[in-house]
Every structure is written in C-alpha cells, then in structure tokens.
Amino acid sequence: MIEVLYFAWLRERIGLPKERIETSAATVADLVEELKAREDRYAAAFADLAAVRVALDQELAEFDAPLAGVREVAFFPPMTGG
Amino acid sequence: MRVRVQAEPFDFGAECGAFATGRTDAGAVVTFAGIVRDDGGLARMELEHYPGMTERALGRITAEAMRRWALRDCLVIHRFGTMLPGETIMMVGTAAPHRADAFAAAEFLMDYLKSRAPFWKKEFGADGSAWVAAKDTDEKALGRWSED
Numbered sequence: 001m002i003e004v005l006y007f008a009w010l011r012e013r014i015g016l017p018k019e020r021i022e023t024s025a026a027t028v029a030d031l032v033e034e035l036k037a038r039e040d041r042y043a044a045a046f047a048d049l050a051a052v053r054v055a056l057d058q059e060l061a062e063f064d065a066p067l068a069g070v071r072e073v074a075f076f077p078p079m080t081g082g
Numbered sequence: 083m084r085v086r087v088q089a090e091p092f093d094f095g096a097e098c099g100a101f102a103t104g105r106t107d108a109g110a111v112v113t114f115a116g117i118v119r120d121d122g123g124l125a126r127m128e129l130e131h132y133p134g135m136t137e138r139a140l141g142r143i144t145a146e147a148m149r150r151w152a153l154r155d156c157l158v159i160h161r162f163g164t165m166l167p168g169e170t171i172m173m174v175g176t177a178a179p180h181r182a183d184a185f186a187a188a189e190f191l192m193d194y195l196k197s198r199a200p201f202w203k204k205e206f207g208a209d210g211s212a213w214v215a216a217k218d219t220d221e222k223a224l225g226r227w228s229e230d
Contacts, residue, residue, distance in 0.1 A: 008202035011130075077202060078197065080196070080197075080215075082172060
C-alpha cells in the first residue's frame with residue numbers, strides 16, 4: 001500500500017486530497033498510467049505531465065524514479081511560494 | 083537558523099527587531115517581506131502547502147544558505163491559509179559579518195523558496211478564482227546559483 005497525495009489543481013481535478021492505493025507499479029510513470037486508466041478525472045489531471053511535479057517521501061523526484069520502498073507519493077503543480 | 087510555517091499573521095517589524103537585536107558577531111542584517119499584492123480586483127489569496135515536506139524543504143534551503151555564505155544566522159517565516167491584500171505572506175532574514183553575504187543569501191533563499199518549497203497560491207476575485215502559474219523567470223532565477 002502506498003499513500004498518494006494531491007495538491008492544488010490536481011487535488012481539485014481528482015476530487016480528493018489523498019488516498020491509499022494498492023499498486024505494483026515499478027516507477028512513478030507506471031503509477032501515473034495506472035491512475036489515468038482508472039477514471040476520466042485522473043486522466044484529466046495527468047493529461048499534461050509537463051505541468052506536474054512529483055515528490056517521493058517528501059523529496060522532489062523524477063517520473064522515472066522507482067517506487068520500491070516508497071511510502072508516500074505526492075503529485076502537484078510547479079510550486080509558487082514566496 | 084530557524085524556519086516557521088504557520089497560518090497566523092506575524093508582526094514583520096517585531097520579527098526583524100528580534101532577529102537583528104543582540105548580535106555582536108554580525109555587522110549586517112538583511113530582511114525581506116513578501117506581501118499580498120492586489121493587481122486589481124483581488125479579494126483574497128489562499129496558500130496551500132504540503133505539511134511535512136514544507137518544513138523539510140525550507141530546512142534544507144536554509145542549511146544550504148548557511149553552507150554557501152558566511153552567515154551567522156538565518157530565518158524563514160512562511161504563512162499558509164487565507165490572506166488579504168496587504169498582508170505579509172512570508173519573510174526571510176539573514177545575518178552575516180558583512181553585507182554582501184547577507185544580501186546574496188537573502189536572494190538565494192527567496193529564489194529557492196519561490197520554486198522549491200511546496201506552496202501553491204490561489205487568487206480569488208470578483209470573476210472567480212485561479213491558481214497562480216509558476217513563472218519561467220522564477221525557474222531561471224535558480225540557474226544563477228548553480229555551483230557547477
């Protein structure tokens with residue numbers, strides 16, 4: 001089981017802030033494909049991956065990063081702090 | 083070195099005073115405040131963040147500033163939640179023996195926390211709401227701090 005978090009417009013499009021997912025995805029990209037195949041709202045949220053960032057256990061990561069041992073995956077748009 | 087992430091407003095003047103007072107080892111203190119700007123019709127802004135990762139990211143950025151420059155201290159306060167135009171969103175403070183390090187480190191902190199700390203701004207106005215888009219210029223600003 002992996003905890004998946006969504007922030008900002010990804011949270012709004014998918015309609016929930018987080019969920020626990022049973023997955024055998026090897027990488028972030030595999031997990032995204034799994035999610036997109038589930039429902040339209042996921043497909044819409046992940047339609048343009050250039051506009052999506054990912055963090056694994058609260059560290060920024062790339063989409064080809066492996067998920068082995070990861071407890072928390074977060075998807076969000078580019079950050080706008082400051 | 084201190085990082086605070088909070089919903090509550092803070093007193094920028096008081097924080098600056100507390101940060102600058104009582105130092106004998108730093109001849110230069112630089113502080114910066116980010117304020118909610120109304121470009122016309124902004125009713126409020128909501129700042130979402132990623133609890134846990136936010137503190138980690140800010141901790142890493144401040145530690146990196148301490149490593150790169152001869153700083154005696156640095157401070158980051160960043161709010162989340164609902165804010166009105168004119169309210170203070172965040173501040174940074176740097177204290178160094180000399181001003182060049184204090185200014186450079188403050189700019190570094192600002193550049194990094196704009197695009198590497200997990201905050202997202204949403205603006206609400208009379209015409210509805212919109213997420214603030216990240217600027218290419220903010221991403222490019224990081225390039226000047228590359229150590230390669």
